[in-house]
Amino acid sequence: MSRIVTMSGSVRQGSLNTTLINAAGDLAVAAGHDVDALDLGSFALPLYDGDFETNHGIPAGATELADRIRQADAILIASPEYNGGPSGLLKNTIDWITRVEMTVLAEKPVGLLAASPGGNGGSHGIGVMTSIFSYMSLALHGEAFSLPKAYEKLEDGALNAEETARLGTWLDGVLAPLA
Ligand SMILES: Cc1cc2nc3c(=O)[nH]c(=O)nc-3n(C[C@H](O)[C@H](O)[C@H](O)COP(=O)(O)O)c2cc1C
Secondary structure (H helix, E strand, C coil), rough: CCCEEECCCCCCCHHHHHHHHHHHHHHHCCCCCEEEEECCCCCCCCCHHHHHHHCCCCCCHHHHHHHHHHHEEEEEEEECCCCCCCCHHHHHHHHHHHHCCCCCCCCHHHHEEECCCCCCHHHHHHHHHHHHHHCCCEEECCCCEEECCHHHHEEEEEEHHHHHHHHHHHHHHHHHHCC
């Protein structure tokens, strides 16, 4: 059995990206994996600042995040697109994790996802995340999962059956290296 860590770059109530990552997590559980759904809002990470690190050290939340990621076999990351890039919450979290250990995210399959109310499905944000994570030499799955017009793809607040099936096929590809 493999362990999958999931994270959403939005902590907004009713977040489309959290809905999407939770749907992916549910599919991973149904496929027999353990899922550790990280709530990035719960780790109390300040905005990264070198003076803060010098004066206070690395926050306990960053160390805990790194520990939980270290235990994972694969990582799924969803983020909203804010002005063409991923959320500040996600980027700040990644920056802190790398201060604990630069390579903790490396050598695990990583799948990127994005949901947006508009028609582009967060594709610019996906592009920037791809650039950042490629720079960090992460084992990115070739194609990200994009969910455009996301509110139209929900049924009773959850991903509809058609998109869940599409997500399942994508997830099979991301997790194939674990088989
Ligand atoms: C500051 C800000 C910038 C945004 N920029 C974009 C953008 O560049 N492209 C886009 O498709 N949506 C953009 N949006 C809309 C978000 O995609 C939308 O609010 C989305 O629902 C946020 O994700 P969430 O539902 O997971 O919280 C922006 C929203 C905010 C608040």
